[in-house]
Amino acid sequence: MWKINDFDMKNRKEDCADIITDSLRIINEREKSGKHSNFYHWNFIPQIPNQFIRRYTKKWDYVLDMFIWSWTTAIECEKLWRNVIWVDLNKDLTNRLETLIDWKIDKFFVCWDSTKKSTVKKIQDHLKTKKRNFIDLVLLHPPYFDIIKFSDKKEDLSNANSVNDFLDMFGKVLENCKTLVKKWWYIWIVIGDKYQNSERIPLWFMCMQKAQEIWFKLKSIIVKNMEWNRWKMWVWWIRRYRALSADYYIFKHEYIFLLKK
């Protein structure tokens, strides 16, 4: 197999000592150092993009995030000397990234709809100016359907009319990623489930099936849980009380899955 990262396996260097290779990932504390901020919620725990970027790309490779929200993926790319392209509908938020991320890496921001073919064209045009044809790694952290509304825009996946509409929109994003990512290369998707009308909707499973339909090969499924902080502990007691008074289990974890083009 060809080399997909910069780890020095031959000399058994410790540059990958902290890389987790198990499928259960319990994270005790969010990385807060450097440019990461707790201001925006519902973002990646920085350790997630950090581990994937180090394991699946090399220095100067291109990482694409189609739902950037706060600056997590871009900050990690800057830290690790990877070029980054990010997309989001939310211009106010992503404008800040322009000044936050240093020009030492190539950074390109598309304030547009990730489901649109025109987004692909903008990215391809940019890559051409850098004499590149493809993206090396895609990280996707879409809204978990309508659990949190990110905007009032109809193009926003969090405003989809139904689970099926949400999946159709997500499918279009996946098609776009398939066009952009290099053959045999990788896409990571992070997503959790939701409850609706007293029923658990396995969004992660539906999204995974969508990705497999769109001709990505499933390589791994990771179950991830962010462990206790004081707030979570307090909320947990209330949730436990509600669950015991009803008929369901509390879901704490989210899913991350790795697919290969």
Ligand SMILES: C[S@@+](CC[C@H](N)C(=O)[O-])C[C@H]1O[C@@H](n2cnc3c(N)ncnc32)[C@H](O)[C@@H]1O
């Ligand atoms: C869960 S957040 C991503 C969090 C991100 N990983 C982080 O660490 O901050 C989802 C983002 O998707 C964006 N979004 C939703 N629908 C979109 C679309 N059609 N095109 C582009 N961005 C979209 C929202 O504006 C929101 O910023």
